Amino acid sequence: MFDIRWIRDNAEAFDEGRRKRGLEPLSATLLALDDARRSAIAQAQKAQERRNAASKEIGAAMKDKNAARADELKAEVAALKERMGDYEAQEKRAVEALHAALSEIPNLPLADVPVGKDxxxxxxxxxxxxxxxxxxxxxxxxxxxxxxxxxxxxxxxxxxxxxxxxxxxxxxxxxxxxxxxxxxxxxxxxxxxxxxxxxxVRDDTMFGTAQLPKFEDDQFWAVSGELMLPYSSIESATDDLVERQATLLQAQSDMRRLRLGxxxxxxxxxxxxxxxxxxxxxxxxxxxxxxxxxxxxxxxxxxxxxxxxxxxxxxxxxxxxxxxxxxxxxxxxxxxxxxxxxxxxxxxxxxxxxxxxxxxxxxxxxxxxxxxxxxxxxxxxxxxxxxxxxxxxxxxxxxxxxxxxxxxxxxxxxxxxxxxxxxxxxxxxxxxxxxxxxxxxxxxxxxxxxxxxxxxxxxxxx
Missing domain, CATH: 3.30.930.10 (Bira Bifunctional Protein; Domain 2)
Structure with missing residues (x-):
């Protein structure tokens, strides 16, 4: 797995290594994902700085008995808090997208490896x-x-x-x-x-040596009887179709998380x-x-x-x-x-x-x-x-x-x-x-x- 900072500093070498493997350049796509992550972090930091400053201004306004200004600043702080939640969600999505993309990229060949197709x-x-x-x-x-x-x-x-x-x-x-x-x-x-x-072994063990996520279908997976229990209780859990589907998806997620390969x-x-x-x-x-x-x-x-x-x-x-x-x-x-x-x-x-x-x-x-x-x-x-x-x-x-x-x-x-x-x-x-x-x-x-x-x-x- 690659460090995105290394790719940013060595984008040309990264893409050249991919070309040797017969793969398309990818640095621009990966750096765009990283830029989205960086932007979300920067916006969250900027909002936090303004929120801290506004909080101090609220104290000054109240000290000056300027209720209108204090209320205006409180509303701004509330809005900033909500926007910060949005920025954090954006950062999380960007991090997950970048991690998923990086995890599916093969290693780059050493300089003395012969270039060829098969x-x-x-x-x-x-x-x-x-x-x-x-x-x-x-x-x-x-x-x-x-x-x-x-x-x-x-x-x-x-x-x-x-x-x-x-x-x-x-x-x-x-x-x-x-x-x-x-x-x-x-x-x-x-x-x-x-x-x-x-x-x-567990999923994270398979991930460590790069069997996951790309080669998931090449593995044999075992799921214990205990992990099958959520399915047996789905029908009796609720009559609501949407809620039942959510229960099913959660059960599948739990099984995937705890399965052994x-x-x-x-x-x-x-x-x-x-x-x-x-x-x-x-x-x-x-x-x-x-x-x-x-x-x-x-x-x-x-x-x-x-x-x-x-x-x-x-x-x-x-x-x-x-x-x-x-x-x-x-x-x-x-x-x-x-x-x-x-x-x-x-x-x-x-x-x-x-x-x-x-x-x-x-x-x-x-x-x-x-x-x-x-x-x-x-x-x-x-x-x-x-x-x-x-x-x-x-x-x-x-x-x-x-x-x-x-x-x-x-x-x-x-x-x-x-x-x-x-x-x-x-x-x-x-x-x-x-x-x-x-x-x-x-x-x-x-x-x-x-x-x-x-x-x-x-x-x-x-």
Missing amino acids: EHDNVEVRVAGKKREFNYAPKEHFDIGEALGMMDFETAGKLSGARFVVLKGGLARLERALMQFMLDLHTDVHGYEEVNPPLL LIPTAEVPLTNLVRDSILDEKQLPLRFTAGTPCFRAEAGAAGRDTRGMIRQHQFTKVEMVSITTPEQSPAEHERMTACAEEVLKRLGLHYRVVTLCTGDMGFASQKTYDIEVWLPGQGKFREISSCSVCGDFQARRMNARFRPGEGKQTQFVHTLNGSGVAVGRCLVAILENYQNEDGSVTVPDVLQPYMNGLATITNRRF
């Missing part, structure tokens, strides 16, 4: 590992999993609908092993602190661990990691990856979050990306790193590296991790600050987040890269200790 304009940074050669046509993960009898989309559809899967036996254990392996790597080797966060990524609770706080610079950087289920409505993904585990409503992911000073964040971005890469290196997977162009970046990101793993069944690279630096964009929404030194003014922290990595997609990558012609799947060496020594997954029960 994923076709992303820039490859490096390629690592070797592509496995097959002497037969490699299968896609869903064919492998279904043949093993351990990946069941049909039953999941009966239970929950499309974009869900039931994993069984060796594949269920493999997914668990992957998450444990990643968490051990990030905590024991990379120095992240493991966190077990809530999976349900299922996390789309552990980035949401992990980043918000520092909300409304002032950290000491010596504490930074803070590094957190968590392995959690994640939930996404995939509202904009109709027709994409409808078969298999690539795009699910529920999936498992290991997340990394860093809280840093502004000076630390560029190096931390490179470090975080390297931590995610290390997962794939130890698993022996072929991958590449790309810098996302301005048209393909996430809403809160200043710069993003995507790590794409090679899937031989699909014959292409697919995203398995995104590592983003967000600057102070999320910190402003969360009011998360640090104190640079004793007596110095506080500053907003910088936040970074990255997948370390998406567990479900890593499972897909292992199935396709470690498949055998007989339908079995070899377990990578680093995972075998987490699989109780199992070296091969077959359709025989183990």
